[in-house]
Amino acid sequence: MIKKRQTRCVRVGSVRIGGKNPIVLQSMTKTDTTDIESCLNQIRKLVAAGAGLVRIAVPTRADTEAFGKIAAKSSVPLVADIHFSPARAIEAIEAGAAKIRLNPGNIKNKQDIKRIIDCAKQHRIAIRIGVNEASIRDLKHDINTDRRVALMLREITEYVRFFERHGFENLVLSAKSADTIRTIEINRAISRRFDYPIHIGLTHAGLKEDALVPSAVAVGTLLAEGIGDTVRISIAGDPVQEIDAAKQILGVLGLYHNSKPQLVVCPTCGRCEVDVVRLAKKVRKILTKINKPIRVAVMGCVVNGPGEAADADLAICAGNKKGFLYKNGKKIAVAEEKRLLNAFCRQLEKIERP
Ligand code: SF4
Numbered sequence: 610m611i612k613k614r615q616t617r618c619v620r621v622g623s624v625r626i627g628g629k630n631p632i633v634l635q636s637m638t639k640t641d642t643t644d645i646e647s648c649l650n651q652i653r654k655l656v657a658a659g660a661g662l663v664r665i666a667v668p669t670r671a672d673t674e675a676f677g678k679i680a681a682k683s684s685v686p687l688v689a690d691i692h693f694s695p696a697r698a699i700e701a702i703e704a705g706a707a708k709i710r711l712n713p714g715n716i717k718n719k720q721d722i723k724r725i726i727d728c729a730k731q732h733r734i735a736i737r738i739g740v741n742e743a744s745i746r747d748l749k750h751d752i753n754t755d756r757r758v759a760l761m762l763r764e765i766t767e768y769v770r771f772f773e774r775h776g777f778e779n780l781v782l783s784a785k786s787a788d789t790i791r792t793i794e795i796n797r798a799i800s801r802r803f804d805y806p807i808h809i810g811l812t813h814a815g816l817k818e819d820a821l822v823p824s825a826v827a828v829g830t831l832l833a834e835g836i837g838d839t840v841r842i843s844i845a846g847d848p849v850q851e852i853d854a855a856k857q858i859l860g861v862l863g864l865y866h867n868s869k870p871q872l873v874v875c876p877t878c879g880r881c882e883v884d885v886v887r888l889a890k891k892v893r894k895i896l897t898k899i900n901k902p903i904r905v906a907v908m909g910c911v912v913n914g915p916g917e918a919a920d921a922d923l924a925i926c927a928g929n930k931k932g933f934l935y936k937n938g939k940k941i942a943v944a945e946e947k948r949l950l951n952a953f954c955r956q957l958e959k960i961e962r963p
Contacts, residue, residue, distance in 0.1 A: 610863075611832065611833055611835055611862060611863070611864065612835050613629075613835045614800055614834075614835040614836055615628075615804065616628060616804050616805060616806045616807070616838055617778075617804055617805055617806065618630060618806075619735050619779055619780065619781055619805070619806050620735065620779070621662060621686050621688070621707045621708045621734075621735045621781075622685075622686025622687075622707030622708075623685075623686060624661050624662055624685070624686050624707075626735075626781055626806045626808075626838050626839050627781075627805070627806030627838040628806075630838070631864075631865075632832070632837060632838060632839060632840055632859060632864055632865070633661040633662055633838065633839040633840070634659050634660050634661055634662075634839075634840055634841075634852050634855045634856065634859075635660060635661065635662045635663065635664060635688070635808070635839055635840065635841040636655050636660050636663060636664070636841060636848040636849075636851040636852055637663065637664040637665065637666065637690065637841075637848060638651045638652060638655075638663060638664075638665050638666075638848065639651065639847075639848055642665055642666060642667060642668075642672040642675050642676060642679075643671050643672060643675045644675075645675050645678050645679055648665065648675070648679050649679060649682055649683065651848065652679070652683050652684075652685065652687075653684075654848075654849050655848055655849060655852060656684055656685050658849045658852040658853060658856075659852050659855075659856055660685065660852050661685060661839075662685060662686055662687075662688055662707075662708070662839070663683070663685055663687055663688070664687070664688040664689070664690050664710065664841075665679065665687055665688070665689060665690060666690045667689045667690065667691065667697050667700070667701050668692070668694075668697070669697075670696075670697075670700065672697075673689070673697055673700035673701050673704050674700075674704070676689055676701055676704050676705070676706065677703075677704030677705050680704060680705035680706065680707075681705065686707030686708065687705070687706060687707060688706065688707065688708040688709065688710055688737070689701030689702075689704075689706040689708075689709045689710070690709075690710050691709050691710060691711050691712070691716070692712050692715050692716075693715045693716065694716075695716060695718070695721035695722075695724060695725055698711065698716070698725045698728075699724065699725060699728045702725075702728045702729055702732050702734055703728070703732070706734060707734055707735070708734055708735040708736065708737060708781070709725075709729070709734065709736055709737070710736075710737040710739045710783075711725065711736060711737070711738060711739065711768075712739055712740065712741060712744055713738060713740055713744075713764050713765065713767070713768040714740060714741060714743075714744025714745055714764065715744055719771070722768075722771060722772075723775060726772060726775050726777045729777065729779070730776075730777060733779075734779070735779045735780070735781060736772070736777070736779065736780055736781070737780070737781040737782070737783055737808055738765055738768050738769060738772070738780060738781075738782050738783070739782075739783040739784075739785070739808070740761050740764050740765045740768075740783065740784040740785070740795075741784075741785055741786075741812055742757060742761055742784070742785065742786035742787070742788070742791065742795075742812070743786075743787070743812070743813075745757075745760050745761060745764055754788075754790060754791055754794065755794075757786075757791055758791055758794045758795045758798060761784045761786075761791075761795045762784075762795065762798045762799065762802070765782060765784055765799065766802065769782065769803065769805070778805075780805045781805060781806045781807070781808050781838070781839065782799055782803060782805045782806070782807050782808070783807060783808035783809065783810075784796065784799055785810060785811060785812035786811065786812065787811060787812055787813040787814065788811075789811065789823045789826050789827045792809075792810075792811050792827040792831075793827055793830050793831060796809055796831050796836050796837070797831075797834070797836065800836045806838035806839065807836060807837055807838055807839075808837075808838070808839045808840070808841065809827075809828055809831050809832075809836065809837040809839070809840055809841075810824065810827075810828060810840055810841040810842055810843055811823055811824050811827050811828075811842075811843055812843055813843065814842070814843040814844060814845075815844075815845060816844070816845050816846060817844050817845075817846055817850055817854075820842070820843065820844045820845070820854075821842075821844075821854055824842045824843070824844075824854065824858070825854075825857075825858050828840055828842065828855075828858050829858050829861070829862065832858070832859065832862050832864060833862055840855045840858075840859070841855070842854040842855045842858070866902070867902055868900050868901070868902055869896075869899070869900065869902065870896045870899050870901060870902065870903045870904070870905050871902070871903070871904050871905070872889070872892060872893055872896055872905050872906075872907070873904065873905070873906045873907075873918075873921065874886075874889040874906070874907045874908075875906075875907070875908045875909050875910075875913075875914065875917065875918075877909045878909070880909065880910040880912060880913070881909035881910060881927070882909075882910065882927070882928055882929035883909070883927040883928070883929065883932070883946070885907060885908075885909040885927055888907055888925070888927055888946065889907040891950065892905065892907050892925065892950075892953070895950070895953070895954060895957070896957075899957055899960075899961060900961070901960055901961060903922040903923065903960060904920065904921045904922050905921055905922065905923050905924070906918035906921035906923070906924040906925070907924070907925050907927070908924060908925070908926045908927065909926075909927055910926065910927070910928065911926045911927075911928040911932065911933050914926035914927070914933075915933065915935060915938075915940070918935060919938045920938075921935070922936070922937060922960070923935065923936055923953060923956055923957070923960075925949060925950075925953060927946070930945060931943055931944060931945055931949075932944070932945075932946060932949045933949075934949055934952050934953055934956070936956060941956075
């Protein structure tokens with residue numbers, strides 16, 4: 610059982626981050642922010658996939674204007690992503706941001722930060738202090754992991770202490786790197802030093818096929834240690850993939866209660882007598898229509914398969930010409946593939962409508 614580290618609870622519009630609240634899944638819109646309809650469309654898809662917060666880049670004045678119109682129609686609180694420009698931060702807060710993200714690496718002027726703090730206080734919004742390893746000015750290419758982590762920690766600590774001195778503690782913290790080990794180390798260090806909620810994820814993780822494993826290792830390790838109150842899995846591509854990946858990582862750790870079935874498939878071996886991957890794809894397609902958190906197994910043989918799928922609610926063990934269908938470990942049908950799949954579908958109907 611994972612014991613979540615105790616953090617403060619921070620309010621972001623209607624969403625609560627930290628404390629005893631469930632881990633919040635986030636992503637970013639990837640459409641031009643001034644294209645209001647496209648942004649809203651992407652937000653709708655993200656919310657349908659499970660996003661609790663959506664972040665939007667606002668690099669120009671036109672973007673913060675559009676942000677206000679998007680925020681007025683969004684069903685979830687929006688976070689404005691700020692880099693370099695204090696003016697954009699203030700415009701975004703006034704336009705209706707529930708939270709802004711500031712990067713200490715590129716907004717340094719104390720007077721500017723003070724103005725942002727005053728504006729955030731006035732509008733009662735949250736601020737994420739989000740350090741990116743690549744934005745740290747003192748960073749040299751040759752310095753080692755410990756020194757890089759120390760620099761990130763120093764950067765975030767100086768910022769946090771400045772906010773605290775000005776009476777602002779409605780903070781979420783994050784420190785991201787493209788490197789898995791450094792992301793784990795810096796978040797451990799932040800968690801030891803502060804009790805603010807932490808937003809976790811890698812930055813610049815890559816295309817989906819390259820991003821998933823490093824992200825799962827970094828985010829999964831931290832979550833397993835109880836660290837992380839909100840998660841973003843960075844993937845270059847459709848942002849819905851980010852939410853799907855986050856749900857899978859959380860699901861594996863028992864931190865996300867999915868209403869969809871889980872499909873396990875044996876890795877296949879020389880005992881297989883049928884094309885298990887083809888069969889599993891058929892089963893996966895059938896399961897897309899099911900909204901029950903059941904466990905389904907597709908196994909490649911009738912010898913080892915039944916034992917290995919014993920804890921599945923339904924299991925298909927494929928065999929030459931005939932396969933077996935198991936329900937809760939009990940064999941309930943023996944038939945060739947088409948009839949076996951029909952029997953499988955009937956069982957699913959019973960499970961859906963008991
Ligand atoms: Fe091989 Fe059968 Fe195990 Fe699949 S279930 S990996 S086919 S032994």
